[in-house]
Amino acid sequence: MSAKDIEIAKILNALSDANRIKIVSLLLDSGKCANTILQKMPFSQPTLSHHLSLLCEANVLNAKRVGKEIIYTINKDTISKIASFTDTLMSANTDAPKKVVETPTVKVTKPKAAKKAVKVSTPKVVEAPAPVVEEPVKQPEPVRYQNDDFDFLD
Numbered sequence: 001m002s003a004k005d006i007e008i009a010k011i012l013n014a015l016s017d018a019n020r021i022k023i024v025s026l027l028l029d030s031g032k033c034a035n036t037i038l039q040k041m042p043f044s045q046p047t048l049s050h051h052l053s054l055l056c057e058a059n060v061l062n063a064k065r066v067g068k069e070i071i072y073t074i075n076k077d078t079i080s081k082i083a084s085f086t087d088t089l090m091s092a093n094t095d096a097p098k099k100v101v102e103t104p105t106v107k108v109t110k111p112k113a114a115k116k117a118v119k120v121s122t123p124k125v126v127e128a129p130a131p132v133v134e135e136p137v138k139q140p141e142p143v144r145y146q147n148d149d150f151d152f153l154d
Contacts, residue, residue, distance in 0.1 A: 008085050011078055014058030019043070020051050024060065024074060031064075031073035 015021060019041065026037055038048050052072060055061040059078045063070050 008081065010058050011060060011082055014054050014060050015082075017051070019047075020055055020060075023048075023051055023055065027061070027072060027074050031071040033069040033071055035069075037072070 015024070022041065023037060026032065026040055034045070034048060034052065037052075038045055041048055052061065052063070056063050056072075059075050062073045062075050064073070065071075
């Protein structure tokens with residue numbers, strides 16, 4: 001497998017989650033910080049952080065620190081690689097003759113009178129045994145010992 005194939009697989013894997021697709025969609029018009037993205041997502045900040053890190057590792061997103069915030073933007077080079085890959089898939093020779101797989105046919109004929117009839121067995125229906133319900137074990141009552149000064153529970 002080539003390095004290009006591995007890279008495409010990594011990118012597609014990062015984009016294989018609906019939440020990550022939504023994150024990328026939110027960043028189509030401009031870069032945004034995590035707090036802005038989080039307001040439009042139905043999950044917590046740690047989950048968003050996980051998704052953003054996967055997208056950055058696959059080079060789908062760029063992360064740039066601006067002051068105290070990190071601004072996430074779409075990596076256009078990576079998106080163009082995916083576009084090129086999908087163009088290659090779309091331009092594949094779909095007019096090539098398709099291989100026809102023939103299934104073997106069986107000729108069924110009635111047996112002649114001189115031959116014995118074939119006995120066909122049918123599957124038997126077996127009822128499943130009733131589930132065994134165990135009753136909870138009762139705990140023994142605590143034993144109380146008395147001393148002149150104290151009560152003890154065992």
